[in-house]
Amino acid sequence: MDTGAAVAAIDCGTNSTRLLVSDASGRPIERLMRITRLGQGVDATGRLAPEAVERCLVVLREFRGVMDRTGVGRGRLAATSAARDASNGAEFLAAAGEVTGLAPELLTGLDEGRLSMAGAVADLDPGDGPFLVLDIGGGSTELIAGDGPDDPALAAVSLQLGCVRLSERFFRDDPPTERERDEAVAEVAAQLESAVASHPRYQDTHRLVALAGTVTTLASLQLGLDEYDRDRTHHLVLSAEDVARWFRRLASEPAAARLDRPGMVPGREDVIVGGALILDAVMRRFGFGECLVSEADILDGLVASQLAA
Numbered sequence: 001m002d003t004g005a006a007v008a009a010i011d012c013g014t015n016s017t018r019l020l021v022s023d024a025s026g027r028p029i030e031r032l033m034r035i036t037r038l039g040q041g042v043d044a045t046g047r048l049a050p051e052a053v054e055r056c057l058v059v060l061r062e063f064r065g066v067m068d069r070t071g072v073g074r075g076r077l078a079a080t081s082a083a084r085d086a087s088n089g090a091e092f093l094a095a096a097g098e099v100t101g102l103a104p105e106l107l108t109g110l111d112e113g114r115l116s117m118a119g120a121v122a123d124l125d126p127g128d129g130p131f132l133v134l135d136i137g138g139g140s141t142e143l144i145a146g147d148g149p150d151d152p153a154l155a156a157v158s159l160q161l162g163c164v165r166l167s168e169r170f171f172r173d174d175p176p177t178e179r180e181r182d183e184a185v186a187e188v189a190a191q192l193e194s195a196v197a198s199h200p201r202y203q204d205t206h207r208l209v210a211l212a213g214t215v216t217t218l219a220s221l222q223l224g225l226d227e228y229d230r231d232r233t234h235h236l237v238l239s240a241e242d243v244a245r246w247f248r249r250l251a252s253e254p255a256a257a258r259l260d261r262p263g264m265v266p267g268r269e270d271v272i273v274g275g276a277l278i279l280d281a282v283m284r285r286f287g288f289g290e291c292l293v294s295e296a297d298i299l300d301g302l303v304a305s306q307l308a309a
Contacts, residue, residue: 005024005071005072005073005074006021006022006023006024006029006070006071006072006073007021007022007024007072007073007074007075007303007306007307008020008021008022008063008067008070008072008074008075008076008102008303009075009076009078009298009299009300009302009303009306010060010063010075010076010077010078010100010102011078011080011298011299011302012036012038012056012060012077012078012079012080012082012083012092012096013038013039013080013081013082013137013138013139014037014038014039014042014080014081014082014137014138014139014140014162014164014165015035015036015037015038015039015137015138015162015163015164015213015267015268015271016033016034016035016036016138016213016267017033017034017036017038017056017059017060017063018031018032018033018034018299019031019032019033019063019066019067019299020299020300020302020303021066021067021070021072022303022307024307026303026304026307029070030066030070031230031299032062032063032066033213034059034062035265035266035267035268036052036055036056036059037052037055037138037164037267038052038053038055038056038082038083038092038138039052039081039082039085039138039139039162039164039165040052040164041168042082042085042086042139043085043139043164043165043168043169044168046085046086046087047086047087047088048082048083048086048088048089048092053092053095056092056096057095057096057099060096060099060100061099063100064099064100064101067100074306075100075102075306076102076105076302076305076306077096077097077100077102077103077104077105078104078105078106078107078112078115078298078302079092079093079096079104079105079106079107080107080112080137080139080140080298081137081138081139081140081158081162081165082138082139083106084106084107084108084109084139084140085139089106093106108158109140109142109156109157109158110156110158112135112140112142112158112298113133113135113142113143113144113154113156113157113158114144114149114154114156114301115149115298115301115302115305116133116135116142116144116211116297116298116301117131117133117144117146117148117149117154117156117301118148118149118300118301118304118305119211119294119296119297119298119299119300119301119302119304120133120135120209120211120294120296120297120300121133121148121149121209122296122300122304123296124207124209124292126147126148128206128207129146129147129148129205129206129207130145130146130147130151130201130204130205130206131144131145131146131147131148131205131206131207131208131209132144132145132202132205132207132208132209132286132288133145133209133210133211134208134209134210134211134215134279134282134291135211135212135297135298136162136163136210136211136212136213136214136215136275136278136279137162137163137212138162138163138164138165138213138271139160139162139164139165140158140159140160140161140162140165141158141159141161141162141278142156142157142158142159143155143156143157143159143195143199143202143282144156145199145201145202145204145205146201149301153201155199155201155202157195157198157199159191159192159195160191161187161188161191161278162274162275162278163213163214163268163271163272163274163275163278164271164274165274166184166187166188166271166274166275166277166278167270167271167273167274169184169187170183170184170187170274171184171273171274174254174255174270175251175252175253175254175255175273176251176273181251181273181277184274184277185277185281188277188278188281189281189285192281192282192285196285202286203286205286207292208282208283208286208288208290208291208292209291209292209294210238210279210291210292210293210294211293211294211295211296211297212275212297213265213268213275214268214271214272214275214276214278214279215238215275215279215291215293215294216228216233216265216293216295217263217264217265217268217272217275218238218242218243218246218272218275218276218279218293219233219236219238219263219293220233220262220263220264220265221246221261221262221263221264222236222238222242222246222263223236223263224262224263225262225263226262226263228265230295233293233295234293234294234295234296235292235293235294236292236293237290237291237292237293238290238291238293239289239290240280240283240284240288240289240290243276243279243280243283243291244280246276247273247276247277247279247280250272250273250276251273251276251277255269255270256269258272279291
């Protein structure tokens with residue numbers, strides 16, 4: 001293993017598959033994201049669909065090529081909610097490891113939460129904490145409360161909520177009906193109450209840091225970006241009014257109309273309503289007037305863990 005070479009992190013999520021390559025000092029060299037929808041139908045069937053697995057493996061082969069080109073000497077390959085929930089998740093992990101040459105890791109919700117916080121708060125003032133980090137994934141949503149990833153009193157929970165899971169479970173119409181939205185809101189509220197009952201510290205945080213594709217897309221929509229611009233969306237502040245307005249607006253129009261909006265990422269137009277609903281519900285439940293958008297997340301945490309080692 002060449003400790004002076006570049007390091008890589010791959011996140012096989014429910015909706016997207018992502019790669020971060022950094023040099024030995026932690027400077028990003030490549031960031032790539034592909035919508036693969038690995039979690040397609042998992043909530044209903046309990047299995048990864050063959051076509052979803054193949055989409056993901058095609059992207060992982062592409063990422064292996066990028067890793068070779070950039071001189072990666074070591075890396076971590078992590079899978080999250082979809083692979084955790086699927087009865088054939090182990091088969092996917094074996095194939096992913098073979099394609100990438102990396103040892104696949106199936107992260108627990110707690111592992112995922114710590115890594116997400118490590119990435120999200122690395123460049124924030126610790127004095128602004130304790131933080132509530134909200135990682136809205138495709139199949140699960142992580143709530144992490146603490147001063148940082150090494151906080152001994154860190155509270156972390158992985159909720160069975162995500163933009164894909166919520167959309168597949170509740171939204172049968174396009175756009176979703178008021179009744180469908182109400183049912184989804186009730187489910188999110190119930191799971192948030194359960195989390196608070198288990199971890200009262202969630203109510204003692206000072207700053208909300210939100211991350212993952214839903215939040216980045218809402219930031220891009222807010223700015224009206226024709227092309228994704230990480231420098232502009234990273235650390236953008238979204239007010240509670242902004243989030244509520246975007247949720248109402250997106251929920252009232254069909255997916256095709258959402259896709260036409262500047263800032264919408266193709267492949268998110270059919271699940272963005274579910275993600276926006278979760279963010280809106282969290283901000284309402286915990287009384288946050290704003291959230292800080294973070295483009296640094298679990299990938300950055302995975303890279304940082306290798307550099308620290």
